[in-house]
Amino acid sequence: MVSLVVVAVFLLWGTVFLPPQAGGFKITYPDASLSHQEITEAAILLKTAEVCRDIAKAQGKDFTLPMNNKLTADTVQKACSISNSDLSTLVNFRLTIFLICSYNRAVDRKQFSDAHHFDNEAFSSGRDLITQGITNVKVSLKEGNYISAQKSLGTVTHTLQDFYSHSNWIELGYTDPYSTLIKANEPLSNIAGSKTVTCKSCVNDNCTDNILSEVLQQKTLTSGYFSLDPRYNKPAGKCSHGGTLDFTSYKDPTGGINKDDVKSEHGFLHLKAANVAINATMELLEDIRKAAGETAFLRLMGLSRTIMLVFVIDITGSMSNDIAEIKKVSISMIDNRKGTSEEPTDYMLITFDDTGVQQTRISDIDKFKEKINSLSASGGGDLPGMCLSGLLMALTRAPPSSDIFVFTDGSAKDTELKSTVGAMIESTESIVTFLLPTSISSRGERVSDSQNSSSSLMTQSELQLYRDLAHVSGGQTLEVTNTTLSEASTAITDTFTSGQVTVFQVSRSAGNAGNFSFLLDSSLSNVTVYITGDSTVFTIYSPTGVSQSYSMIDGSLGSIQTVGNLKKIKLKSDNTTGEWGISVNSTSSYTMKVIGQSSVDILFNFVEMSLGGHGDSWGQIFTRPSIGQNATLSLSLSGGELATVTDVLLVDASGSSVVNGTVTLVGGTDYLVSLNRIPEGEFGLLLKGLLNSSLSSSRFQRQSSIYHKGSRIALTVDTQTTTIPGVSFSFNFTVATNTTAGNYTIRARTSNGFTVTVPSSLNVATGGSVQGTGTLTVPSNTESGTDVTLIVEAEAPGSTDLNYATVRLTASATSIKFSGLQSFSMFLSLIGLFVSLLL
Numbered sequence: 001m002v003s004l005v006v007v008a009v010f011l012l013w014g015t016v017f018l019p020p021q022a023g024g025f026k027i028t029y030p031d032a033s034l035s036h037q038e039i040t041e042a043a044i045l046l047k048t049a050e051v052c053r054d055i056a057k058a059q060g061k062d063f064t065l066p067m068n069n070k071l072t073a074d075t076v077q078k079a080c081s082i083s084n085s086d087l088s089t090l091v092n093f094r095l096t097i098f099l100i101c102s103y104n105r106a107v108d109r110k111q112f113s114d115a116h117h118f119d120n121e122a123f124s125s126g127r128d129l130i131t132q133g134i135t136n137v138k139v140s141l142k143e144g145n146y147i148s149a150q151k152s153l154g155t156v157t158h159t160l161q162d163f164y165s166h167s168n169w170i171e172l173g174y175t176d177p178y179s180t181l182i183k184a185n186e187p188l189s190n191i192a193g194s195k196t197v198t199c200k201s202c203v204n205d206n207c208t209d210n211i212l213s214e215v216l217q218q219k220t221l222t223s224g225y226f227s228l229d230p231r232y233n234k235p236a237g238k239c240s241h242g243g244t245l246d247f248t249s250y251k252d253p254t255g256g257i258n259k260d261d262v263k264s265e266h267g268f269l270h271l272k273a274a275n276v277a278i279n280a281t282m283e284l285l286e287d288i289r290k291a292a293g294e295t296a297f298l299r300l301m302g303l304s305r306t307i308m309l310v311f312v313i314d315i316t317g318s319m320s321n322d323i324a325e326i327k328k329v330s331i332s333m334i335d336n337r338k339g340t341s342e343e344p345t346d347y348m349l350i351t352f353d354d355t356g357v358q359q360t361r362i363s364d365i366d367k368f369k370e371k372i373n374s375l376s377a378s379g380g381g382d383l384p385g386m387c388l389s390g391l392l393m394a395l396t397r398a399p400p401s402s403d404i405f406v407f408t409d410g411s412a413k414d415t416e417l418k419s420t421v422g423a424m425i426e427s428t429e430s431i432v433t434f435l436l437p438t439s440i441s442s443r444g445e446r447v448s449d450s451q452n453s454s455s456s457l458m459t460q461s462e463l464q465l466y467r468d469l470a471h472v473s474g475g476q477t478l479e480v481t482n483t484t485l486s487e488a489s490t491a492i493t494d495t496f497t498s499g500q501v502t503v504f505q506v507s508r509s510a511g512n513a514g515n516f517s518f519l520l521d522s523s524l525s526n527v528t529v530y531i532t533g534d535s536t537v538f539t540i541y542s543p544t545g546v547s548q549s550y551s552m553i554d555g556s557l558g559s560i561q562t563v564g565n566l567k568k569i570k571l572k573s574d575n576t577t578g579e580w581g582i583s584v585n586s587t588s589s590y591t592m593k594v595i596g597q598s599s600v601d602i603l604f605n606f607v608e609m610s611l612g613g614h615g616d617s618w619g620q621i622f623t624r625p626s627i628g629q630n631a632t633l634s635l636s637l638s639g640g641e642l643a644t645v646t647d648v649l650l651v652d653a654s655g656s657s658v659v660n661g662t663v664t665l666v667g668g669t670d671y672l673v674s675l676n677r678i679p680e681g682e683f684g685l686l687l688k689g690l691l692n693s694s695l696s697s698s699r700f701q702r703q704s705s706i707y708h709k710g711s712r713i714a715l716t717v718d719t720q721t722t723t724i725p726g727v728s729f730s731f732n733f734t735v736a737t738n739t740t741a742g743n744y745t746i747r748a749r750t751s752n753g754f755t756v757t758v759p760s761s762l763n764v765a766t767g768g769s770v771q772g773t774g775t776l777t778v779p780s781n782t783e784s785g786t787d788v789t790l791i792v793e794a795e796a797p798g799s800t801d802l803n804y805a806t807v808r809l810t811a812s813a814t815s816i817k818f819s820g821l822q823s824f825s826m827f828l829s830l831i832g833l834f835v836s837l838l839l
């Protein structure tokens with residue numbers, strides 16, 4: 001029988017890589033070369049398929065990959081979940097591969113040491129980086145910190161893969177990986193001495209024979225020297241990396257030996273090197289799998305994930321009439337998800353009153369339900385509570401993309417946190433739903449409705465705060481009575497079924513009627529329209545011209561349920577494909593959202609492009625983009641093998657298109673989108689494309705569920721990425737602004753509640769930039785591998801603008817030695833020098 005690996009390699013070669021054998025160890029995909037991304041992806045797909053096959057075999061089950069199909073994230077995920085029912089169906093293997101590859105890419109943007117790229121014969125320090133990186137992955141896995149582990153894995157694979165391009169391993173005739181690189185204790189042998197001459201100049205740009213024959217005969221290991229600095233002199237007789245950016249390659253011996261892509265000096269060996277790099281990456285993955293076990297390995301790959309359900313509950317005295325119902329509703333939400341692919345692996349309860357906030361995190365479902373049942377509402381009377389502090393704690397402590405439900409009947413006391421909470425929602429992409437057991441006067445006066453609900457007092461504007469925050473996250477604000485709370489929570493439970501996608505959403509102010517249209521495609525099922533707002537009136541139109549008004553509870557297009565301020569329209573399943581219309585009006589501000597289930601969804605991130613020594617690259621940015629400036633998005637279509645993206649638009653909350661992006665396919669289902677400017681105010685992403693099936697092709701659309709914002713403040717945080725427990729360290733950050741001059745409020749916190757100190761304000765001039773220094777202390781009892789997210793914020797005077805920057809750090813008991821690490825600013829100044837030399 002043919003082994004799985006051989007078959008899979010064949011499939012990969014036959015489909016994924018031919019055509020368009022793109023990108024090299026190069027990051028982009030300009031020619032017939034393999035990129036770091038493709039190497040990493042191929043290794044992950046092959047190794048994951050192997051792990052799933054072994055699990056299936058051990059359980060006496062069949063494991064089959066679709067033979068006539070491509071080996072892709074989707075086909076491997078499908079094969080794994082068929083043979084292993086424990087694997088959640090709502091997982092994002094594709095997203096995980098994307099994240100690991102972005103961390104791999106980031107090495108070219110952020111890490112300029114020889115060791116990170118095996119340049120300048122830095123074999124020993126390069127190997128140290130690899131073995132330390134592997135240890136970090138294992139430690140993080142042991143602690144259950146999958147995001148940290150993915151980051152360490154991405155980083156370490158880059159260095160490992162660079163060895164095969166930048167050293168002469170392939171030229172020495174080896175076809176297997178150099179296993180010593182992933183083992184800390186084995187000696188590295190046959191390394192060229194610092195005085196050993198290794199290369200001669202290339203002949204008229206022909207570098208076929210530039211490595212000295214004695215080096216080849218004695219199997220001496222060397223690597224190319226590299227420098228962006230024309231003043232740098234490499235040691236006599238050493239090989240260069242090569243390429244136009246490498247100034248050492250113009251000096252004797254000229255030329256280079258890198259195999260980054262097919263056009264490199266040793267491009268004739270590119271595919272050989274890339275193939276050995278795939279096997280080397282698989283060997284590293286096998287080492288991790290052996291140490292961590294198969295379950296942890298699959299979690300690392302995103303084939304099952306941490307799902308956290310978070311409740312933020314107001315326990316001030318005014319909630320006493322509602323608390324019984326809230327307990328019932330929360331417990332039924334917990335029970336509803338039990339046994340489904342959406343069953344949480346962790347729960348968090350945050351309670352607040354008018355004086356403070358408390359947090360409990362529990363994995364055991366029964367213990368958590370007990371905790372909920374023990375709640376009582378007696379704190380602090382009817383005063384406004386610390387609602388936003390509670391929500392902020394939830395956002396910083398829960399993993400990204402968590403579901404957060406906030407129950408409160410009163411206004412927030414800590415409204416000054418609004419912009420911070422909004423920024424945290426953006427950076428975590430968590431969905432926040434407010435359940436407000438209250439009634440309010442539509443004229444905006446305070447109303448006590450103790451006769452039918454609670455004794456809460458909330459005005460329209462106080463309520464608007466919650467509506468605004470829910471809106472930014474793509475969540476909803478349900479204003480209900482204590483008797484309809486349970487019905488309301490059931491009505492929105494569908495929002496959390498697996499494979500749920502957002503097709504369209506808008507939000508408008510009171511009386512601002514709108515006619516909207518959206519496309520439903522054949523991949524969608526269970527399409528539901530949610531409208532929130534008081535006294536909303538609407539009419540919905542099908543593609544075939546049939547209409548149904550809000551008063552028709554069971555009409556030809558769908559059934560309409562009303563709870564509190566929510567209207568839910570469940571569309572019938574026949575003939576839904578095509579362009580739908582809906583006209584809506586309301587006496588208060590309203591939101592409209594169309595969701596459905598589909599395997600075709602979008603993932604996107606703002607990225608920063610950079611010119612690096614080893615090719616163009618991009619990496620995710622964890623800060624708001626600059627208003628008025630251009631920006632780039634990296635976008636990935638999941639489940640979208642047959643889909644193509646045609647338009648990517650930025651839309652404002654009211655649904656108007658504000659910026660039309662330029663879309664470039666960079667490989668597979670990944671795109672880069674250039675935006676010529678970031679608009680003022682918040683914006684969502686609306687994507688349009690074509691869905692090709694064997695029978696026909698139809699148009700489709702998706703919208704991001706969260707809204708983003710730009711800023712005129714630029715905030716950059718410059719910090720090491722590992723931290724030693726018990727040792728304080730300083731980091732520098734820079735605040736630059738194009739808006740109001742004055743004292744900018746600075747705030748910083750970590751996801752773990754560790755102590756961070758920063759200056760409380762910095763005085764910044766318009767167009768100027770100021771540097772500040774902060775200090776972070778990770779307590780000495782913090783376990784190695786703990787993931788620490790540092791969030792720094794800068795807010796303009798008068799709260800007119802705010803930007804944030806988030807940085808992920810890993811607590812690691814042993815520090816990594818960096819040899820010859822150049823600082824980023826030095827790198828930039830060299831790039832500047834290079835550019836000025838060209839001009």
Ligand SMILES: *[C@@H]1O[C@H](CO)[C@@H](O)[C@H](O)[C@H]1NC(C)=O
Nearest residue numbers: 203204205206207208209210
């Ligand atoms: C480069 O040189 C090698 C021998 O040194 C020769 O075989 C090869 O044909 C040359 N290639 C080109 C493109 O001239």
Ligand SMILES: *[C@@H]1O[C@H](CO)[C@@H](O)[C@H](O)[C@H]1NC(C)=O
Nearest residue numbers: 005006175176272275276279
């Ligand atoms: C990679 O490993 C597989 C399985 O061990 C082997 O069949 C294949 O030839 C190797 N590829 C290279 C380029 O060495």
Ligand SMILES: *[C@@H]1O[C@H](CO)[C@@H](O)[C@H](O)[C@H]1NC(C)=O
Nearest residue numbers: 439440447448449451452453
């Ligand atoms: C609840 O109070 C509102 C006024 O705040 C009133 O309009 C409504 O009829 C009351 N409902 C019940 C069931 O008493």
Ligand SMILES: *[C@@H]1O[C@H](CO)[C@@H](O)[C@H](O)[C@H]1NC(C)=O
Nearest residue numbers: 321324325450452453454482
């Ligand atoms: C709803 O609130 C009223 C008082 O306003 C209370 O009498 C009633 O028990 C509450 N209902 C539930 C189901 O908690």
Ligand SMILES: *[C@@H]1O[C@H](CO)[C@@H](O)[C@H](O)[C@H]1NC(C)=O
Nearest residue numbers: 510511512513514585586587
């Ligand atoms: C929408 O409602 C507002 C007040 O509720 C009303 O003034 C306006 O005329 C309505 N617009 C349309 C188009 O019906």
Ligand SMILES: *[C@@H]1O[C@H](CO)[C@@H](O)[C@H](O)[C@H]1NC(C)=O
Nearest residue numbers: 494497499524525526527597
């Ligand atoms: C639609 O939703 C129902 C439950 O509301 C579920 O049973 C069904 O499987 C869903 N359909 C699809 C295609 O997922």
Ligand SMILES: *[C@@H]1O[C@H](CO)[C@@H](O)[C@H](O)[C@H]1NC(C)=O
Nearest residue numbers: 544546556572573574575576
């Ligand atoms: C769906 O469309 C087909 C053809 O357009 C039509 O024959 C059929 O009656 C429609 N079904 C419904 C439920 O509208």
Ligand SMILES: *[C@@H]1O[C@H](CO)[C@@H](O)[C@H](O)[C@H]1NC(C)=O
Nearest residue numbers: 609629630631632674675676
């Ligand atoms: C963005 O603008 C800068 C200068 O304003 C320009 O150099 C750069 O090429 C632009 N980038 C894109 C992707 O348009």
Ligand SMILES: *[C@@H]1O[C@H](CO)[C@@H](O)[C@H](O)[C@H]1NC(C)=O
Nearest residue numbers: 646647648649657660661662
């Ligand atoms: C976006 O721009 C492209 C190319 O200029 C154009 O074809 C397309 O119609 C535009 N899309 C929208 C929705 O304006």
Ligand SMILES: *[C@@H]1O[C@H](CO)[C@@H](O)[C@H](O)[C@H]1NC(C)=O
Nearest residue numbers: 626627712713714736737738
């Ligand atoms: C300020 O404006 C300049 C010129 O338009 C631009 O290069 C810079 O990136 C802007 N800075 C911020 C923080 O938006």
Ligand SMILES: *[C@@H]1O[C@H](CO)[C@@H](O)[C@H](O)[C@H]1NC(C)=O
Nearest residue numbers: 718719729730731732771773
């Ligand atoms: C912060 O910047 C100053 C100079 O601007 C530099 O001397 C110092 O080393 C930097 N600190 C860190 C932790 O990078």
Ligand SMILES: *[C@@H]1O[C@H](CO)[C@@H](O)[C@H](O)[C@H]1NC(C)=O
Nearest residue numbers: 741742743744761762763797
């Ligand atoms: C900024 O803060 C400093 C010190 O806190 C103070 O002296 C200065 O007056 C403030 N400037 C403004 C414009 O508020």
